[in-house]
Amino acid sequence: MDNLLRRIERRFVKGVMEYGLLADGDHILVALSGGKDSLAMLELLARRSRIFHPRFSLVAAHVVMRNIPYRSDVDYLREVCASWNVPFVLVEAEFDASLDHRKSPCFLCSWNRRKALFTLAREQGCNKIALGHHMDDILETLLLNQTFQGAFSTMPPRLEMRKFQMTLIRPLCLVHEADIAELAALKGYRKQVKCCPYETGSHRASMKQVLRQLEAMNPEARYSLWGSMSNIQEDLLPKRAK
Secondary structure (H helix, E strand, C coil), rough: HHHHHEEEEEEEHHHHHCCEEECCCEEEEEECCHHHHHHHHHHHHHHHHCCCCCCCCEEEEEEEEECCCCCHHHHHHHHHHCCCCCCCEEEEEECCCHCCCCCCCHHHHHHHHHHHHHHHHHHHCCCCCCCCCCCHHHHHHHHHHHHHHHHCCCCCCCCEEECEEEEEECCCCCCCCCHHHHHHHHHHCCCCEEECCCHCCHHHHHHHHHHHHHHHCCHHHHHHHHCCCCCCHHHHHCCCCC
């Protein structure tokens, strides 16, 4: 377990340093869904906050969608936050999928959760929101956007949301999902009770399998994909004639 913790901590710190995710005076809202990723992120950030530099503070938030049969173990989440001396806030929100047929219910749910987090972050005086997306999530999104949107884009480790005067950070950006899953099993993270009626309508599960197939072809595939995002060779890409 010590080797696992050191590996996760090393990748966490590398992501924080390379992408400038933490700064002195930050007040960060931690989006705590209750899944393994957000629980690991909370622990890593809480540990880091005890180091002298940079000095930052945390508040954790869990958003419950009233119209989704997703049962949250709020008492457990509150206990975890208390064990790290992190304040915990529970927020309720909802959405009506019938009002916008152009967007999937999964997208609408996610967007309304995000709006609730932005509102709470402003109320709490936060300047950043920490999301628990790991390296696999970011690479899967890269492949999804290329496949379904024809765009070379993904979820960046740091994103300035000027409209909301807020910065999104993803401290797990260089951490592997497999390591987080192993950590969750060893630490006994308690799973939330999910009954989401929309989660089977997503292509993400299929793209997870695509990423695994690429790694079967090349064990270094994830690092090649990650490196490609900062190695854009424009001269070797199609260009329209003027």
